[in-house]
Structure formats: C-alpha cells, structure tokens
Amino acid sequence: MNDSLDRLIHTKKILAGIVFVVAGVLFMVAARVIPSVRELGWLTYVPWTELGAILVGAGVFSIWLDSYFERERGEADEARLRRLLAEQAPAIRDAVIRGFAFENDDLRRVATPALLDAVIGNSLALRLDDREFAHELYADIRDQAVQSIERWHDLKISIRLSMLNRITEGDPDSRPGLNNMVITVRHEYTTVPASPVRQFVSLSDFEEYRELIQDPASTFAWYYRPGNGVDAGTKDAFELVQFTVDGEERPIRRTSRKGAQTYSVTLGIPEAERHHEHTISYTYRLMPAQHNRLLHFGLDQPTRGLDIELDYSDTDITHVNMIDFIPSIQKSVAVRSPDTVPGKTIGLQFDGWVMPKGGAAFVWVRNGDIRTTGEGQVDGSRS
Structure with missing residues (x-):
C-alpha cells in the first residue's frame, strides 16, 4: 500500500513538471506570434x-531534482522514523498496556473473545510458569463465570430447625421430640434478575x-x-411460604402432580427497572427424611458476600x-453460639466471591442417635 502511494505521488510530480514545461513552451510560442498580430500589440510588453524559459526550466529541474534526491529522501525518512520509534517505543508500549489494563472500552473495540482468552491465558501462564495449568485453570473459571447469568451480592441464608412433635399411631419412631423435624429456610440477596419468573x-x-438444575x-x-x-408432591415435604422483591410480597402459585410440585412467582419488576439491582428474598419450609442428618446448601450463581446461620x-x-466448600485463599469465619x-x-461468614457449587453443609447428632453402653460409655448410632 505504501509503495502504491509513493508511486502515485511520484507520478503526480512528473505530471506537474510536464505541465510546467508545456506552459513554458506555450509562452515562448506566444512571444513569437503576438508581434505579428496588430490587435495584440499591447501584449508585446509582457x-x-x-x-516561458522559467517555466520550462522549473518543470525540467523539478523532475530531475525529485529523481535525484528520491532515494536519499527515502533513506532519511526511514532513519527519522526508526529514531522516533526507538525514542517513543517505551511510552507507546506503556500507553497500550495501561489502556488494555484499565480502559475496558478501548480493549472492547479491538479485542474479540478469542483474543481476550489468549491474552489472559498467556499472561497467567507467564505468571504461573506453567502453560497447561494456567490455560486449564482459566478455562474452568471462565466457563463458570460466563455461563452464570446472574451475580448475587450479600447472600444471607437463615435456617431454623424445629420439631413438629407429631405422633403417628403404630410408628415407634414418632415419639414427641424425636422425629418429625421441619426445616425453615430464608434466602435474601441482591441481584439484577435475569428472568421475570422464579x-x-x-x-x-x-x-x-x-x-432443572441446568437453569x-x-x-x-x-x-x-x-x-x-x-x-x-405434598406441602409437608416442601412449601414456599413467602416471596418478596424489594420488601413487597409477590403472589405464589402452586401446581402439583404425583411425586412433584411446582411453585411459581412473577417478580413484577417494571420494564424500566429490569436492569437495576433488586433485593430478592424467599422463605420455604421442608421436611427431611427421618434418618437424614445432613443439610447441604450450594450456591447457584457467583456470589459476593455469604452469611449462613443454622x-x-x-x-x-x-x-x-x-463443613464449608469455598475454595479460596481468603478464610471464612465460623460462628458458633457459646x-x-x-x-x-x-454459622459461616465469607466476604469474598464464592463460585457456583460452593457453599456449606451441616451434619448433626440427635438425642435418639446416642445410646449408653453397659460400661457407661456413650456411642453414636443412626436411628
């Protein structure tokens, strides 16, 4: 492209020189013709x-001079450019790096997702000095973050275990205070909702x-x-009892079928506020199996700030x-009442980011799980 531009400029210079020569020749011809025409006698003073001689000389000289100095001028321009790049290269490099590091809009204009992945992966490989480990680690984190369509903030999960003390005739395991446990859970977090329905x-x-867990x-x-x-499929097993958006309750619709039930809630967020953050909270009640001693809460979306209390x-x-499942160098804080x-x-408190599938699990022992041996020793067993 540069060669074509140079040839075009060179051609224009030659044409300009030819125009000067032709104009000079015409002036010389006019100097011979004008005296023979009486009506143009007043032009003889010019x-x-x-x-004409000046124009012819200027045209020929410009063509010769441009041809003579063209190579020297090219070498001088190239040397000047190299010197300029050598002097300004550090400043240009720093400006580019700063732009990529801090100006997302500038980077977005020139970078495709594939290019960004390559840049990040290669940078991490340099930092970790292990290319395979760096690229596989980045790919795993990238896929978790990209596939998650919401970001949750300040998630608080409150769990309360209580007894129904319900007695079933003929069932020796339904003594008051032994079985029939009910679990009430409340979630509250802030997010930009990706779907108008829950x-x-x-x-x-x-x-x-x-x-279902794919969404x-x-x-x-x-x-x-x-x-x-x-x-x-029964309310004793699971029941959504409350759902609020920014503190306002939303109606709950329930449908059931054999072995399953579904609760649907419309968030009711105006279209103008769909892209704003909202506080979502909901409370549900469930009943664990009689022999269950484990309760696990895994996060569905990347979450910053987690507070769980049982x-x-x-x-x-x-x-x-x-047991917490938070793979982070930042330590979580376990809180237990005295x-x-x-x-x-x-409970558990964590201020950093928790990726999907992270969370916490609780395992407990009940009075009915403990028996005393004849020697006075206490053993634990599953009822």
Whole structure:
C-alpha cells in the first residue's frame, strides 16, 4: 500500500513538471506570434520568452531534482522514523498496556473473545510458569463465570430447625421430640434478575432434577430420594411460604402432580427497572427424611458476600458440625453460639466471591442417635 502511494505521488510530480514545461513552451510560442498580430500589440510588453524559459526550466529541474534526491529522501525518512520509534517505543508500549489494563472500552473495540482468552491465558501462564495449568485453570473459571447469568451480592441464608412433635399411631419412631423435624429456610440477596419468573420445584425424579438444575437462575429444585418416606408432591415435604422483591410480597402459585410440585412467582419488576439491582428474598419450609442428618446448601450463581446461620435451639440435636466448600485463599469465619446462652446456632461468614457449587453443609447428632453402653460409655448410632 505504501509503495502504491509513493508511486502515485511520484507520478503526480512528473505530471506537474510536464505541465510546467508545456506552459513554458506555450509562452515562448506566444512571444513569437503576438508581434505579428496588430490587435495584440499591447501584449508585446509582457516578457513571454523569459516567463516561458522559467517555466520550462522549473518543470525540467523539478523532475530531475525529485529523481535525484528520491532515494536519499527515502533513506532519511526511514532513519527519522526508526529514531522516533526507538525514542517513543517505551511510552507507546506503556500507553497500550495501561489502556488494555484499565480502559475496558478501548480493549472492547479491538479485542474479540478469542483474543481476550489468549491474552489472559498467556499472561497467567507467564505468571504461573506453567502453560497447561494456567490455560486449564482459566478455562474452568471462565466457563463458570460466563455461563452464570446472574451475580448475587450479600447472600444471607437463615435456617431454623424445629420439631413438629407429631405422633403417628403404630410408628415407634414418632415419639414427641424425636422425629418429625421441619426445616425453615430464608434466602435474601441482591441481584439484577435475569428472568421475570422464579420457580421452586420439589420432586423425586432424578433425571428431571438434573434437567432443572441446568437453569439455576430461574428454577430452584429440591430432590427427595424415592423410598425415604417423604412424598415430594405434598406441602409437608416442601412449601414456599413467602416471596418478596424489594420488601413487597409477590403472589405464589402452586401446581402439583404425583411425586412433584411446582411453585411459581412473577417478580413484577417494571420494564424500566429490569436492569437495576433488586433485593430478592424467599422463605420455604421442608421436611427431611427421618434418618437424614445432613443439610447441604450450594450456591447457584457467583456470589459476593455469604452469611449462613443454622438455628437448632428448638430441637433435640446435641451437636452440629459444619463443613464449608469455598475454595479460596481468603478464610471464612465460623460462628458458633457459646454454651452459656440459651440459643444454639452455628454459622459461616465469607466476604469474598464464592463460585457456583460452593457453599456449606451441616451434619448433626440427635438425642435418639446416642445410646449408653453397659460400661457407661456413650456411642453414636443412626436411628
């Protein structure tokens, strides 16, 4: 492209020189013709011959001079450009790096997703000094973040375990205070909703459950293993009792079928506010299987700030262990109520980002799980 431009400029210079020569020749011809025409006698005072000679000389000289100095001028321009680049290269490099590092709009104009992935992967490989590890690590984090369509902030999960004290005739395991535990859970977080509808599904079909969890932004699924004594299609097994958006309650619609039930809620957010952050909270109640001693809460979306608290004051639970699944160098804070206070709570607080599938699990021991041997020793067993 540069060669074509140079040839075009050179051609224009030659044409300009030819125009000067032709004009000079015409002036010389006019100097000979004008004296023979009486009506043009007044033009004889103009030095046509001298003007023509000047134009011819200027045209020939410009063509010769341009041809003579063209190579030297090219070499001088190239040397000047190299010197300029050598002097300004550090400043240009720093400006480009700063622009890519801090100006997202500038980077977005020139970078495709594939280019961004290559830049980040290669930069991480340099930092970790392991190309394969860096690219696989980045690909895993990228896929988790890109596939998540919402970002949750300040998620608070409050869990309360309590006893129904309901007695079933003929069932020796239904003594008051032993079984029939109910779990009440409240979630609250801030996000920009990706879907105008939320669904809560309780079911016992594992294949359907796996399909539902592929859309965690709009569907909350709770799975009951068949044969554990709990019918997933009943309100005793699972019930959504409250749903609010920015503190305003939303109506809840329930449908049921054999072995499953669905609760649907429309967020009711105006179109003008769809892209703003809103505080979403909901409360549901569920009943675990009689032999269940485990409760696991996994996050569905990337979440910044997590606060989980389990209150088991109104139960016959003697001890609770908590396990967190937060792969981060930033430590989480475990909080347990002291023995000197009436209430019994255990919880987890974490201020950083938690990726999907992270969360916490609680495992407990109840009075009915403990028996005393003849030697006075205490053993734990599953009831």
